[in-house]
Amino acid sequence: MIWYFVLILATGGERIAELVVSARNARWSFARGGVEYGRGHFPPMVALHTGLLLACLAEVFFTARPFLPWLGWPMLALVVASQALRWWCIAALGPRWNTRVIVVAGLPLVRRGPYRWGWLRHPNYVAVVVEGFALPLVHTAWITAIAFTVLNAVLLLAVRIPCEEKALASLEVGAE
Template sequence: MEILLWLIFSFLIFQRLGELALANRNRKWMLERGAKERGEGHYFLFIILHSFFFLSIMAEYMWTSYLFTPVFYVALGAFILLQVLRVWCISTLGKRWNTRILIIPGEEPIRKGIYKYIRHPNYIIVFFELLVIPVLFHAYTTALVFPFLHLLVLAVRIPAEERALQERV
């Protein structure tokens, strides 16, 4: 079963790196269409948060004994659901999905798919990922600390995003 944990961890690393590559391609596409970037000053906080998140999981996993319990399977089910919701967010936004705040002048915000129901669904999904993923690895301190840190970063990010959307008009 330990191989399963390494597969999940590897999947997550490759997924996040792939998403950064996708975000960079989308950023280039958006900038070519006149997009303006906002909130650049806090972007590094996301990089630091997510980098230390994975390091923290790895450290806790390596320094604690691990025993598969029913909690693993509940967390795995939640993780799979969160991945489906994550893909829904990314596919709904298409080329406008990004890890940065980019506004294309004259384009309306997307209000279809999951965005028809929730204003910032990806941030909610990431919050729960930061809670659920560590549980898969028995990294309970990480599961308590990083969702809270994510909320602190969002206290800066969401107002910056809302201001950028207001400037669009």
């Protein structure tokens, strides 16, 4: 169980690194006239993602969930893959990537990295969805996996993605 605690702690550290990058990028965007959309849904997103990490630990600890190698190792591979995809998205978007929804008028849509194909407008959310079920299942925390997946789906589909689509629609159509 100690190694799972370390994995969750490392994931929390990764989230802190994201917030540092996001704050720097928000300053960049606002300095260029960036406009923020959907400010009200950001606190629930933070609470949900923080809750994921805490619930992973709580479920494993309080219910004595076992590590099942046939499930845990493939889920760990998915967690690592989701992190790689997340940071590929961050690198591709550069200073425009943010945990908030901030757009700078006049900038073309990014068409590099995982955004180059166009058929998947939000590849970072693929990483979020995969990590959301895989991280708990590394140590068979299936209640957390189901709860996060359902709550995240509601938040993404009903709130976040429509907000981002509205923000993206405000940009001039173009490609980098």
